[in-house]
Amino acid sequence: MRRHDIVMVFSLLATLCGGAGLPHAETAPIWQVAAERSAPQAAAAPFRGDGLPDRWIHAATAASHTSEMATSAVSSNGMQLFWQEETEVGTYADGTPWIKGPVTIIGKLPAGRADQRFRDKDGALVTDRVVHGMMLNPGHRDYVGGDPAKNRIGAGAQGFDSYDTSRETDRYQAALNLDPGLPGAAPLTVTEGTLVVAQSRLAAAFERPRDVVQRYGIFTVVRDPPRDGSLRPSQSVARKTSDFHVDDIDVRRLPNWAPPQQKHMPSYTEALAAVERVRYIHTTNNLAARNVYAPNYGRDIARELEEAFLFLGLFRPLYQKEQVAYRLVALGLDIYGRIEEGGRFEGLGGGQAWMDAPLAFAAAMLQSEEIAAVVKARRTGFARQVFTVEERDVYKRIPNPDRQGRRHDPYGHHHIGMAEWGEQHTKQGSRDASNWGASYRWVAASVVPSLYLVRALTGDARYLAGEDVARYIDRYWLNERRNKPGSVNGFSRGAHALMRAAWVPFDPEGAPQVATAYSATRGDALYLRFDRPIREGRSGAAPNDPAHWTVRVNGTPRAIDSVARSGIGVRLSLSEPVQAEDRLTVSYDPGSQPLSGYDDSPVAAFTEQAVDNRVVTQIESLFDDPQFLRFAGQRLQSRGAKAQEFIRDPRGGGALDLVARNLTPGTRYRFEMRFTEAAPGTTLSLEVNDRPLRDGAAWEIGPASEQAPQYIRTELVTGPKETEIRLRLRDLQGRSAFAADRIILTQN
Numbered sequence: 001m002r003r004h005d006i007v008m009v010f011s012l013l014a015t016l017c018g019g020a021g022l023p024h025a026e027t028a029p030i031w032q033v034a035a036e037r038s039a040p041q042a043a044a045a046p047f048r049g050d051g052l053p054d055r056w057i058h059a060a061t062a063a064s065h066t067s068e069m070a071t072s073a074v075s076s077n078g079m080q081l082f083w084q085e086e087t088e089v090g091t092y093a094d095g096t097p098w099i100k101g102p103v104t105i106i107g108k109l110p111a112g113r114a115d116q117r118f119r120d121k122d123g124a125l126v127t128d129r130v131v132h133g134m135m136l137n138p139g140h141r142d143y144v145g146g147d148p149a150k151n152r153i154g155a156g157a158q159g160f161d162s163y164d165t166s167r168e169t170d171r172y173q174a175a176l177n178l179d180p181g182l183p184g185a186a187p188l189t190v191t192e193g194t195l196v197v198a199q200s201r202l203a204a205a206f207e208r209p210r211d212v213v214q215r216y217g218i219f220t221v222v223r224d225p226p227r228d229g230s231l232r233p234s235q236s237v238a239r240k241t242s243d244f245h246v247d248d249i250d251v252r253r254l255p256n257w258a259p260p261q262q263k264h265m266p267s268y269t270e271a272l273a274a275v276e277r278v279r280y281i282h283t284t285n286n287l288a289a290r291n292v293y294a295p296n297y298g299r300d301i302a303r304e305l306e307e308a309f310l311f312l313g314l315f316r317p318l319y320q321k322e323q324v325a326y327r328l329v330a331l332g333l334d335i336y337g338r339i340e341e342g343g344r345f346e347g348l349g350g351g352q353a354w355m356d357a358p359l360a361f362a363a364a365m366l367q368s369e370e371i372a373a374v375v376k377a378r379r380t381g382f383a384r385q386v387f388t389v390e391e392r393d394v395y396k397r398i399p400n401p402d403r404q405g406r407r408h409d410p411y412g413h414h415h416i417g418m419a420e421w422g423e424q425h426t427k428q429g430s431r432d433a434s435n436w437g438a439s440y441r442w443v444a445a446s447v448v449p450s451l452y453l454v455r456a457l458t459g460d461a462r463y464l465a466g467e468d469v470a471r472y473i474d475r476y477w478l479n480e481r482r483n484k485p486g487s488v489n490g491f492s493r494g495a496h497a498l499m500r501a502a503w504v505p506f507d508p509e510g511a512p513q514v515a516t517a518y519s520a521t522r523g524d525a526l527y528l529r530f531d532r533p534i535r536e537g538r539s540g541a542a543p544n545d546p547a548h549w550t551v552r553v554n555g556t557p558r559a560i561d562s563v564a565r566s567g568i569g570v571r572l573s574l575s576e577p578v579q580a581e582d583r584l585t586v587s588y589d590p591g592s593q594p595l596s597g598y599d600d601s602p603v604a605a606f607t608e609q610a611v612d613n614r615v616v617t618q619i620e621s622l623f624d625d626p627q628f629l630r631f632a633g634q635r636l637q638s639r640g641a642k643a644q645e646f647i648r649d650p651r652g653g654g655a656l657d658l659v660a661r662n663l664t665p666g667t668r669y670r671f672e673m674r675f676t677e678a679a680p681g682t683t684l685s686l687e688v689n690d691r692p693l694r695d696g697a698a699w700e701i702g703p704a705s706e707q708a709p710q711y712i713r714t715e716l717v718t719g720p721k722e723t724e725i726r727l728r729l730r731d732l733q734g735r736s737a738f739a740a741d742r743i744i745l746t747q748n
Contacts, residue, residue, distance in 0.1 A: 074099060077278060079197045079217035082107040084187070088225055092232035093246045094330035095276070095323075101221040102191040105180055108134060110199055112179035118202065130162035131200035133177040136193045139236030139282030141341045143176075148342025152284065160198035163212045194235045195219040196278075216278040232330050234337020236282060249329060249365045251322045254457050255502075256315040263497035268320045271311035274304040275327035281334050281355070284343045298381075302354035302446040303492060305331075309357065309453040310494050313502070325365065332362025336371050339379045347384035348424055350443030356382040356465070357450035364454060364463035375465050382447050383465035384426045386472050389415040389568075392739065398430055408433035413520065413527040414569035419471035421445075434566065436479060436536065448476050449495035461506055470506040471533065475567045477503065478598055479536055507532045511601035517586055518612040523577035526551060526586060526611055529569040534603070535596050536567050546572075550587040552608070553578050565595070577615075584611035658727040660745050663718050669725070670746050673712045677739035678702035687728040688716055716745070 073082045074089045074097045083103040090098050116129040135158070143157065144150035159176025178195075180187050201214040220232060222240045230242035259265045266274075279301065296304075308324050335355050339345075345352045359380060363371035378384050387393075389411055398410040411434045422432035423440045433439075452473045455461045461470045477499060485496035512530040519526050546560040549572055559575035578584060585608040588595075594602035663669070682702030686693045693714065704710040716725055725745075 074219065076197075076217035076219055077215060077276070079199060080109040081105065081195065081197065081217075081219045090225060090228070092220070092226070092242075092330070093229055093326040094232050095327070096218045096220065096232055096330075098220045098222050098226060098232075100225050101223060102189055103221060105178075105188040105190060105195070107181055108132075108179065108197055111181045112177070114182060116200075116202060126163075128162075130172065130174070130177065130182075131202065132179070132198060133158075133160040133200075134179045134195055134197045135159045135176055136178055136188075136190065136195055137236060137238055138176075138196055139338045139341055139343065140238055142238075151342035152344045158283070161200045161212050163200075190221045192223050192240050193221050193238065194233070194240065195221065196235060213280070216280060218278055231326065231333060234334050234340070236334070236341045236343075237337045244329075244333070244366055244368075246322070246326060248367075249322075249325060251312075251318060251325050253459075254321060254325070255313050257313050257498065257502055259314055260497040260501050264493045265314060265498070266307040266311045266494060268311065268316065268324075271308045271320075271324045272327070274307045275324055275331065277304070279331060279334070281338050284338070284345050284352075298351040298354045299443050299446040302357070302450060305354060305357060306446075306450045306453075306492060306495055309361075309450045309457065310498055313453060313457055313498065328358055329362045329365055332358040332360075332371070335359045335380070336362065336374060339374050344379045345381045345384075346424075346427055347381040347422075347444075348427065349440045350446060352381035353385070353444045353447040354450075356380045357447055357454055360451065360454045360463050360465075361458075364458040364460055372463055375463060378426075378465050380465075382444060382451070383469060385421050385423065385444060386465070386469050387420055387422065387425055388468045388471075389418045389420050391416060393420075393429075393432065396429055396432075398432060400433075402431065402433075402439070404439070406439045407435055408438060409435040412564065412566075412571055413525075414529070414564060414571035415566040416569065417529055418533075418566050418568035419468045419475055421472055421476075445476055448473050449491060449499060452477065452499060453495075455506070456502055456504065467506070474505050474507065474598060475533055475536075478533065478567075505598040507598070509599040509601065510597060512595070512597045512603050514606065514609060516612070517609055518614050519578060519584060520614070523579060523582075523615040524574055526572040526574065526584070527569060528572075528586065530603075532597055533567050534565065534569075535598075535600075536565060545591075548589050548591055550589075551611075552585045552587075553582050555583075570595075578613070580613065580615040582613060582615070584613050585609060586611055658729075658743070660725045660727070663723050663725060665718050665722055666720050667718050669716045669718070670744070671712070671714050671716050671727075672744045673729075673740050675701045675704040675710045675712075675740045676706045678704040678710065684712065685730045686712065686714070687730070689719075689722070689726050690728075 070086045071089055072084065072086050073080055075081075076097050081099075083099070083105050085103055087103055088100040092098060110132045112130070112132045112134070114128060114130045116131045117125065117127050118129065119125055138158070139151075141148050141151045157171055157173045157176060159173055159178070162172035178188050179185065195218075197217040197219070198213045199215050199217075201212060218232070218235060220240055224241075226242045227245070229246040231244040231246065231248075233240045233242055305328070308328055311324055312321055312328075336359060345355055347353070356375075359371070360375050362368070363375050375383070391413075393411045394413055394416065396410075398408050400408045400410065402408045408431070411432075415434055420432070420434070421441060421444065422429065423438065423444075424431045451464065451469065455464060455470060455473075461467070464470050480491065481496075481500065481503075485491040485493050491499075510532070512532045512534050514528050515531040516529045517526065544563040544565060546563050549560055549563060551558045551560060551572060551574065558578070561573045561575050564571045564573075572586070587605075587607045587609065588603070589605055590602055596602050660669075678701045680703040681700070682704075683698050683700045685698045693716075699710075699712045701710040701712070716727075718725060
């Protein structure tokens with residue numbers, strides 16, 4: 001057998017129980033299969049007031065060539081667990097212990113208490129705080145009655161510490177605390193499961209509701225001893241069979257970069273410390289994670305883990321890199337297991353973005369298609385915030401400023417195709433913002449260096465959530481690489497130095513070229529989209545100077561009011577709109593500060609580039625450009641422009657009102673609406689001028705997708721004196737959001 005770490009094991013000579021605290025409420029369902037309570041034992045050696053057992057022996061250190069021995073106590077991360085029977089114990093590749101079950105747990109260190117006294121953040125005296133709790137398989141679906149769907153978001157009840165954070169999802173539940181040292185608690189028999197022991201932070205006061213739990217110890221009880229070198233099963237899953245082994249991880253495939261000169265690079269001790277700390281992944285609630293369980297915020301966790309990723313890329317001893325890699329993979333497996341239990345970590349600000357990197361690293365190092373599928377399903381925070389800007393994003397309503405008074409710029413056509421990040425993109429798309437200084441962009445980007453290093457270390461981007469994630473990482477680095485590293489942009493000195501030295505973009509290097517050039521439907525702007533990302537710049541700064549551009553309309557120059565650019569395109573705002581029959585060309589003279597790509601390759605000058613004229617002046621549709629669309633009773637004022645865009649009812653069960661004006665009385669019109677997104681069973685009614693169409697006719701439009709769209713097609717007739725048609729679409733079932741990308745009203 002082989003063994004990498006020296007494990008300290010403790011032997012308990014006598015049966016132990018006791019302690020002081022609150023009675024422990026019994027609820028069987030969570031632990032019926034894997035663990036059972038025994039009757040309290042009368043003859044038991046008490047724990048001393050200092051928390052140590054009255055009789056205990058510090059056993060001999062396990063020899064370096066073996067990973068198992070018979071004992072009745074073991075330690076993990078400075079905490080100890082004691083049980084009645086002598087049984088085999090050993091260590092997983094990440095250094096945490098396994099224990100052959102069944103065992104009857106009779107004590108632990110630190111010993112739990114139910115009478116801890118302290119003054120809380122408001123100065124109030126608390127005398128009955130329960131601390132140093134212990135849970136079994138925290139995060140398992142049995143906490144919500146065995147239902148993975150209910151275990152998806154939240155489910156944050158915990159049995160570690162009763163400190164009240166005033167958040168319902170953080171609430172302490174005595175039934176979840178299996179500490180056998182609490183009064184009235186019987187010894188706990190465990191056949192299979194992960195026991196997580198918490199050490200509470202016994203501060204006199206809290207500046208804010210964080211740091212309630214300082215650290216954790218993990219103890220895995222198994223039915224059968226794993227073979228030496230096995231990777232620890234996830235904390236949350238009930239089955240404790242090791243599916244992966246160190247033989248599945250080839251650390252030699254990682255690069256051996258020379259450390260950049262005179263730059264801070266992590267030592268082995270620093271890298272190991274970053275991955276040896278147990279991360280609490282059992283709640284998917286963003287605020288619960290930071291208020292109770294994490295000794296630091298998600299941004300800070302990402303930066304700590306970054307030390308480990310940096311170390312793995314350096315020229316360092318293979319053994320050291322193995323120890324760091326095994327622990328990073330174990331963390332990824334913990335996250336994977338929580339997702340197996342139904343978990344989904346929402347993209348809300350920067351609290352949980354740190355999880356994406358270890359999960360992707362585990363998938364890549366194990367070359368596991370199962371884990372990769374979870375990564376692609378975007379069940380982690382940062383992946384749920386990244387997207388590619390589409391036409392639908394151009395027309396969604398983005399309040400600017402937002403409710404906190406922060407700048408939130410909407411998207412334009414020149415953003416289409418750009419990899420982007422949104423603070424709560426999948427939950428509240430209205431909080432997306434195109435400006436680079438959008439709130440939380442820098443906070444969530446703390447994971448960017450680690451995700452880039454996952455791709456660089458493994459040489460494979462397919463284990464990231466998608467190409468948009470790889471492109472957004474490139475875009476972020478492109479915009480921030482010339483800034484000094486620091487807390488604002490998320491780069492440590494080491495990450496900044498190594499990324500500068502080892503940067504390889506996801507997209508091919510070279511000068512960007514114009515892929516498409518077209519005019520706005522209303523003729524007031526021209527858009528150029530490039531075949532690869534371009535450097536972004538501030539409005540008004542070169543090359544955003546209109547003097548670098550020439551637009552000709554039928555051979556005559558047309559004045560340009562302003563130039564705006566994104567990470568993928570350019571918008572030229574015209575002083576006067578063009579007409580549908582006009583012939584358009586655009587020319588570009590780079591001057592001394594040209595547009596450029598990732599490697600600073602300048603966009604070459606071009607002359608008389610043809611522009612696709614998309615202006616529509618004929619009344620093919622009487623619905624205006626959908627940027628004027630509003631939900632729930634607000635109206636669209638028509639100006640006779642063609643509408644081939646996107647609308648959405650974001651809530652389900654809402655109503656969408658449209659108004660077509662300047663119609664001809666007593667005339668038949670053809671109405672068509674194409675739906676590209678709708679859940680099965682989604683049914684819409686259509687009211688015309690406050691009357692149900694055809695005695696309440698309804699259309700079932702779900703399921704609908706871009707590949708298999710559904711349609712509403714009908715005839716509408718204006719009355720003898722009517723010059724407008726008011727349409728209201730109502731979701732009869734209240735199913736989910738529906739989306740449409742085409743609304744046409746034409747005269748028959």
